[in-house]
Amino acid sequence: xxxxxxxxxxxxxxxxxxxxxxxxxxxxxxxxxxxxxxxxxxxxxxxxxxxxxxxxxxxxxxxxxxxxxxxxxxxxxxxxxxxxxxxxxxxxxxxxxxxxxxxxxxxxxxxxxxxxxxxxxxxxxxxxxxxxxxxxxxxxxxxxxxxxxxx
Numbered sequence: 001x002x003x004x005x006x007x008x009x010x011x012x013x014x015x016x017x018x019x020x021x022x023x024x025x026x027x028x029x030x031x032x033x034x035x036x037x038x039x040x041x042x043x044x045x046x047x048x049x050x051x052x053x054x055x056x057x058x059x060x061x062x063x064x065x066x067x068x069x070x071x072x073x074x075x076x077x078x079x080x081x082x083x084x085x086x087x088x089x090x091x092x093x094x095x096x097x098x099x100x101x102x103x104x105x106x107x108x109x110x111x112x113x114x115x116x117x118x119x120x121x122x123x124x125x126x127x128x129x130x131x132x133x134x135x136x137x138x139x140x141x142x143x144x145x146x147x148x149x150x151x
Contacts, residue, residue: 003027006131008139017095020146023131027087032080041096043149044068044078045113045120049086052079056107062086065114071097074107089124091146123149 005024021040028034036054044053046066053062054077055070062068062078070076080086098109113120127145130138 004128004132008131008142016147016150018146018150019094020127020142021092021094023092023127023142024090025088025128026090027085028080029085030080030083032086034077034079036075036077039072039092041072041093042070042076043091043093044070045089045124047087047089047121049084050081051084051086052081053077053110054079060110062110063112065112065117065120067111067113067120069098069109071107076108089128091127091149093146096150120149 003026
């Protein structure tokens with residue numbers, strides 16, 4: 001098992017209320033599960049493997065290239081399958097929540113992004129690289145990359 005996690009303290013910028021708080025890259029072996037948690041809006045991108053996601057009393061399968069956006073303060077849990085390693089990148093985002101077309105506020109959105117895999121990984125890996133190396137103005141670059149992902 002390997003995990004990378006880092007926290008950010010970026011000022012809000014006028015283009016959006018969304019602010020990147022943290023980024024995590026995790027890889028968990030078969031049969032792993034975390035603990036239920038509540039936090040800021042969370043974006044998950046499944047890099048490889050399969051498993052399940054538990055949210056709002058519902059359990060649904062997750063696969064490579066699934067993009068899951070969880071509204072703030074929704075209790076959630078990711079679980080690797082009994083046979084495959086689950087690898088994902090998760091972003092904690094402050095100031096972001098979403099509503100469905102009918103004005104309802106769902107607790108999550110799930111989109112399968114197989115056709116956008118290269119672009120998603122490009123931006124997410126760029127975010128990770130900026131956080132790991134922390135070059136000059138990395139905070140601005142990270143915030144800009146977040147905004148690109150949210151568009």
